[in-house]
Amino acid sequence: MSFESLKRDSDKRWLDLISGTKPWIRVSSTMCCGTSLESEAIVSEIVNYIEKNKILINIDTVGCHGICYAGPIIDILYKGQPRIFWGNVTQENVVKILDSYIKKGEILTDNLLGSLGDKAIEGIKKIDDLPGMSFQNRIALRNSGNIAFNDIFQYIANGGFEGLHKAVTKMSSDEVISEVKNSGLRGRGGAAFPTGLKWSFMSNSKGVKYILCNCEEGDPGAFNDKGILESDPYTLIEGMAIAGYATKSTNGYVFIRHGHDGPIDRTKEAINQAYENGLLGKNIFGSDFSFDIEVSLTGDSYVAGEETALMESVEGKSARPRSRPPFPAAYGVWGKPSTINNVKSLSYISEIIRNGSEWFKSIGTESSSGTAIVCLSGDILNPGMYEVEMGISIKDVVEKIGGGIPDGRKLKMLQTGGPLGGVLGPDSLKIKIDFDEMAKAGAILGSGGIIIIDDRTCAVDLTKSLVAFCQYESCGKCFPCRLGMTHLLEIVEKISKGKGNLNDLDLMNKIGKNMQAGSLCGHGQLGYNPISSALKHFQKDFESCMSGNCPTGSCNERQIVFPENTRPSSWQTIKGN
Amino acid sequence: MKNINNEHILNILENQDHTTVTMLSSLLSVQDDIGYLPKNAINVIADFMNVTTNDVWGVASYYLNFRFEPPGKHIVEICWGPSCHVSGASVLQSLVLEKFKLKNQGDTSDGKFTLKFNTCLGACPQAPMVSINHKLSGKMNSSKLLKILDQLK
Numbered sequence: 001m002s003f004e005s006l007k008r009d010s011d012k013r014w015l016d017l018i019s020g021t022k023p024w025i026r027v028s029s030t031m032c033c034g035t036s037l038e039s040e041a042i043v044s045e046i047v048n049y050i051e052k053n054k055i056l057i058n059i060d061t062v063g064c065h066g067i068c069y070a071g072p073i074i075d076i077l078y079k080g081q082p083r084i085f086w087g088n089v090t091q092e093n094v095v096k097i098l099d100s101y102i103k104k105g106e107i108l109t110d111n112l113l114g115s116l117g118d119k120a121i122e123g124i125k126k127i128d129d130l131p132g133m134s135f136q137n138r139i140a141l142r143n144s145g146n147i148a149f150n151d152i153f154q155y156i157a158n159g160g161f162e163g164l165h166k167a168v169t170k171m172s173s174d175e176v177i178s179e180v181k182n183s184g185l186r187g188r189g190g191a192a193f194p195t196g197l198k199w200s201f202m203s204n205s206k207g208v209k210y211i212l213c214n215c216e217e218g219d220p221g222a223f224n225d226k227g228i229l230e231s232d233p234y235t236l237i238e239g240m241a242i243a244g245y246a247t248k249s250t251n252g253y254v255f256i257r258h259g260h261d262g263p264i265d266r267t268k269e270a271i272n273q274a275y276e277n278g279l280l281g282k283n284i285f286g287s288d289f290s291f292d293i294e295v296s297l298t299g300d301s302y303v304a305g306e307e308t309a310l311m312e313s314v315e316g317k318s319a320r321p322r323s324r325p326p327f328p329a330a331y332g333v334w335g336k337p338s339t340i341n342n343v344k345s346l347s348y349i350s351e352i353i354r355n356g357s358e359w360f361k362s363i364g365t366e367s368s369s370g371t372a373i374v375c376l377s378g379d380i381l382n383p384g385m386y387e388v389e390m391g392i393s394i395k396d397v398v399e400k401i402g403g404g405i406p407d408g409r410k411l412k413m414l415q416t417g418g419p420l421g422g423v424l425g426p427d428s429l430k431i432k433i434d435f436d437e438m439a440k441a442g443a444i445l446g447s448g449g450i451i452i453i454d455d456r457t458c459a460v461d462l463t464k465s466l467v468a469f470c471q472y473e474s475c476g477k478c479f480p481c482r483l484g485m486t487h488l489l490e491i492v493e494k495i496s497k498g499k500g501n502l503n504d505l506d507l508m509n510k511i512g513k514n515m516q517a518g519s520l521c522g523h524g525q526l527g528y529n530p531i532s533s534a535l536k537h538f539q540k541d542f543e544s545c546m547s548g549n550c551p552t553g554s555c556n557e558r559q560i561v562f563p564e565n566t567r568p569s570s571w572q573t574i575k576g577n
Numbered sequence: 578m579k580n581i582n583n584e585h586i587l588n589i590l591e592n593q594d595h596t597t598v599t600m601l602s603s604l605l606s607v608q609d610d611i612g613y614l615p616k617n618a619i620n621v622i623a624d625f626m627n628v629t630t631n632d633v634w635g636v637a638s639y640y641l642n643f644r645f646e647p648p649g650k651h652i653v654e655i656c657w658g659p660s661c662h663v664s665g666a667s668v669l670q671s672l673v674l675e676k677f678k679l680k681n682q683g684d685t686s687d688g689k690f691t692l693k694f695n696t697c698l699g700a701c702p703q704a705p706m707v708s709i710n711h712k713l714s715g716k717m718n719s720s721k722l723l724k725i726l727d728q729l730k
Contacts, residue, residue, distance in 0.1 A: 031713065032700040068702035220658025220697040253597075258605055258642065259711070260699055294596040297605060299640025302696065316599020316626075318639035375701065377660040383702035415659055449701070451660050465662040469696055475639075558667040560657055561674065563682045563694040568638050 003165050003285055006277060007156055014157030017058055023078040023102050024058040028145055030230040031262045032064070032223070033071030041091045042072055049095050055102065060148035063231020066141065067132050068384040070113055073145075076101055082117025085127050131382050132401045137363065138387045139371050140347035144231035149266050152273040155234040161279055163350035167242050168285050176246035176353065183357035184369035185349075189214055189305075189342030190417065190446045192368075192435040195349075201329035202247040203337040209249040210338040211240050212314070213346055215256045215263065216298060216305035219418030220469070222449030224373040225343035227385050229256070229263035232347075233270035237293060239346035241280060242353055244291040247339055252293040253314055257300070268295050302473035306521045307340045309475065320477040321521040342447065344373055364390030368434040372448055376402045379409065379454040388433065395429035398452060409454040413538070417446025419466045420526040422533030423459065442533070459538030460545045461554040464492045466530035468562045474523060476567045481524025484515040488531060489562075496555040498548035505535065505542070581611055586621040600626050600636045604643060613644045649684045649691035651729045654708040657694050660701040665718070669705060670694065672719050676726065689729075 001009075017024050025046060029039040043061060050057050065073055070087030074094065077083045078101070086097055088111055100106040107124065114127035128134055138144065147154035155161070167176050181196030202209065213236060217225040228236060240252045254271075256264050271293050274280040282290045296314045298304045304319035311333040313319040332338020348370060352360045364370045368390040374397055377383045381403030388397065398404065398411065405411050414424040421444040424431075431441045438445050453462060471485035491508055494500045512528025519525050535542060544551045589610045595602035603622045608614055614637055623630045637643045655673060657666045673692055677685045682694045698706040703715025709725055 032703055032715070217699070218697060220656075221660050221701050223699055223701055226699055261711075296597065297595070297602065299601060299605065300642040300696075301640055313601065314597075314599075316601040316603075316636065318636050320639075377701035377704055378663050383704075385702075419659065451663070451701075453663050457663050462659065462663070465657070465659050469658065472696060558662065559671060560662060560667045561670050561681055561694065562657070563641075566638070566641065568635065 001278065003161065007162075010153040010156035013153050017154075018077060020077055020079050020081070022056045022058055023076050024060070025098070026060050026062045026075050026077075026145070026148075028063065028065055028071060028073045029061045030064045031226060031260065032068055033073070038091060039072035039089075042074065042089055042094050045091050045094050046074075046098065049098060057102070060151065060154075062147060063144045063149050064141075064227045064385060065145035066136070066385045066387070067130060067382065069132075069382045070130075073113065075116070078102065079105075080119075082115040082119050082121065083127075084115050084121075084124075085113040086111045087113040131403050132384055132386055135392065135396065135401050136387050137371055137389050139351055139360075139363070140228060140235065140344055140373060141231065141385075141387045142351070143235065144227070147232065149231060149233065150269050150273075152234060152270065152277060152279075155232065159354060160234055160350070161238055163353035164238050164241050164245070164279070165285060167245050167353050168287050168289050171353075173246050173248055176242060179357045180246065180349065180352060183352045183360040184367075185345065185352065185360065186368060186435055187342055188344035188373070188447065190444065192445070195341060195345050198329075198341070199243065199247050199339060201327070202249070202339055203330055204248070205337060208251060208334075208336050209247065210333050210336055211243045211247065211249050211252040212307075212310060212333060212338055212340040213240055213252065213254045213343055214305060214307070214310060214340055215254060215343045216302075216310065217343075217447065218257065218302040218305055218473070219447055219449050221375060221377050221415065221451040222418065222447045223375050224385050224448050226260060226263045227373075227375075228343050228347050229254075229267050233263075233267045234274070235347045235350055236267070236343055237270055237274050237280070239349035240293055241284070241291050242349045243339065243341065243346060245289050249337075249339070250291065252291065253296040253333070254293065255296050255298060255304075255310055255314060257304075258297040259300075264295060264297065271295070301475065302469075303475040303521065303523050306523065309521070310340065311338065318475070320475045323520060344447070365432070365434045365437075367436045372433050372445065374401075374433070375449045376452065377449070378415075378451040379405055379456075380452040381406045390432075390434050392433050393429065394431050394433060394450070397433065397450065398429065402452065405452065405454050409456065411452065412455045412457060413453040413459065413462060415451040415453065415462070415466070416449065417444030418449060419469045420444075420522065420529050421446045422529040423462065423466075423537060424533070425537035427537075442536075456552055456554060458545065458550050458552045458554045459534045459541035460492065460496045460550070461552075461558060463530050463534040464489075464496050464555075465560055467492050468560065470523065470527050470530065472562060472565045474527075474565060474567075476565075478519045478521075478524055480515045480518035481527055484511045484519075484524065485527050487511050488528065492531065495542055495545050496550075498545060498550070498555075500546045502543075502546075504546075505539075581615045581617070583617055583621050586615075586618050587625065590622065590625045598626075600628065600633055601640070604633070604637050604640075608643060612648050613646055616645070646684070647688075650689050652691045652693065652708075652710055653726070654693040654695045654698065656696070656698040656704070656706040656708075658697040658701070661698075661705040664704040666705045668719060669707065669717060669722055672722065673726070676723075
């Protein structure tokens with residue numbers, strides 16, 4: 001089928017859905033609210049209702065609206081009315097909501113979130129005015145919560161695969177690369193390297209070449225990669241295919257941690273649908289461009305998210321980093337030229353090609369164009385996943401979007417960029433979310449996770465949990481990291497137990513410097529960061545703890561039990577235990 | 578008890594749901610099917626992949642999700658990542674450790690439970706998170722968790 005007729009077909013189906021002759025119910029269900037908050041049970045409750053009442057209803061499971069505080073969310077589009085949303089829906093009240101609205105046209109106000117559409121309904125808020133919704137500009141998440149995760153026609157009806165079609169039929173590979181370069185898109189995995197430039201490094205050699213998409217996402221506090229794959233896996237697939245066309249690659253791997261079934265199953269299904277419709281595979285759109293994508297699973301290893309360790313894992317080996325050079329663009333997975341991009345980076349590509357690089361460049365700041373997908377968790381009123389324009393201050397993100405700290409408590413710390421990103425103090429609120437501004441202020445945006453911590457937590461307590469994480473996840477390849485992280489953890493634990501002295505701070509500094517100089521990958525190089533950043537802002541907490549007076553008491557109250565890092569050549573053998 | 582002879586393992590390897598077959602994909606398939614890696618699986622995988630048993634052991638001992646003994650009847654995972662930590666994960670840890678009479682993650686002596694501490698279950702907005710038999714449960718607290726555990730037969 002030609003793309004034009006595929007598009008016509010999709011548009012027809014979409015128009016039928018949004019016509020409102022039959023109620024269209026969308027239930028948001030992802031890892032967060034899907035399984036943990038029972039929205040799967042809500043779906044089966046609705047299906048039972050439909051069968052019992054023999055009503056014609058369209059029901060779809062959609063992805064994440066981002067406002068996790070309101071999950072699970074359902075909405076109904078019916079009879080020319082705007083979409084009506086209800087939040088914190090349960091198995092018990094869902095039928096009542098449906099029954100009142102569909103049979104009597106009554107909008108139950110319990111759990112009502114608001115409406116979405118041009119037409120306003122008197123007395124009902126617009127959903128865009130809800131906390132967290134108003135500041136968003138959703139590009140990578142444009143379809144999240146709006147289309148079914150398992151219906152490629154809904155994606156196509158909303159502009160899907162137009163970018164790939166434009167690239168393959170109207171542009172040369174070099175033109176696609178210059179368009180992405182001109183857009184100013186920088187990698188969203190943490191390193192912020194310009195995506196177009198990275199693509200241009202790919203060797204021009206003929207033969208098998210790979211696009212690797214990194215969704216290892218082991219950072220606690222970051223869930224946006226998994227969120228995209230669960231909400232709209234098609235945007236990633238399209239982005240990967242465009243990356244494949246631009247770099248003249250032949251194959252793609254989506255790399256996900258085993259056990260995250262939602263993202264894995266949904267991505268696999270989306271890939272299958274793309275093949276069925278000729279959007280992947282041989283001679284896409286009748287051109288000589290062919291591209292295959294598959295899902296590759298890794299085991300439990302945080303370091304597997306490092307680009308060369310990722311390639312080892314795809315090859316089925318232990319996820320330990322390789323030394324560079326050679327760089328992936330010349331010698332990557334299976335020894336073939338490879339480019340690695342994060343899920344978020346690739347999810348912007350289709351819209352950049354479809355709307356042009358100037359459009360993308362006009363969003364955000366000069367040095368960081370586009371949006372950032374921030375994930376708020378911890379001590380925050382409105383935890384969630386929000387796509388905001390670059391340049392917004394952390395203060396606005398925490399206070400206006402996140403709703404601030406609950407229970408009248410005070411902000412004490414922010415943990416950004418994953419455990420290796422370290423800790424920030426309240427003075428960091430003025431920093432703007434922008435790669436360069438954050439780097440200048442000594443902060444890392446990383447993959448977008450921001451954990452908010454109030455004044456009940458001692459900085460030593462938090463540092464201990466971060467260091468324990470880094471120790472547990474050291475792959476064991478380089479001894480400065482393997483031994484250094486263990487030594488650092490022992491010292492922080494000692495301080496947390498009310499022992500230790502100022503000499504320990506010097507010792508930690510020395511260990512940290514050795515790790516930075518002697519480790520092969522970022523895990524060891526940045527492994528001291530949680531401690532150095534905490535000391536920069538909260539040395540007083542360390543000093544109080546050393547004298548047995550934890551300033552908040554959390555060091556004593558929260559006795560974390562760390563599991564043991566049992567990787568071979570790891571610490572327990574060295575310690576002689 | 579499932580049949581875990583070499584033929585059964587070979588059958589799993591030949592029918593694995595991974596497009597690119599590797600040592601890691603083979604190990605994951607066996608554990609997904611049987612629940613752990615029996616000793617003979619390492620040898621069968623080595624033959625199947627045409628590598629040494631040492632190569633396979635290296636990979637199997639590296640990834641911390643692999644286990645070499647049958648798991649308990651129910652698998653209880655508690656997340657201790659920073660988001661869950663500040664939301665009270667350590668309280669849940671102590672509660673379950675005491676209930677299961679364990680000092681750290683591991684299996685209860687009656688074989689009923691396997692307790693795992695996970696670094697990130699991936700649903701941080703609903704912290705603290707636990708996972709019971711691979712089903713996530715968010716906004717966990719002691720009484721809710723005890724109720725869930727008591728319902729497991």
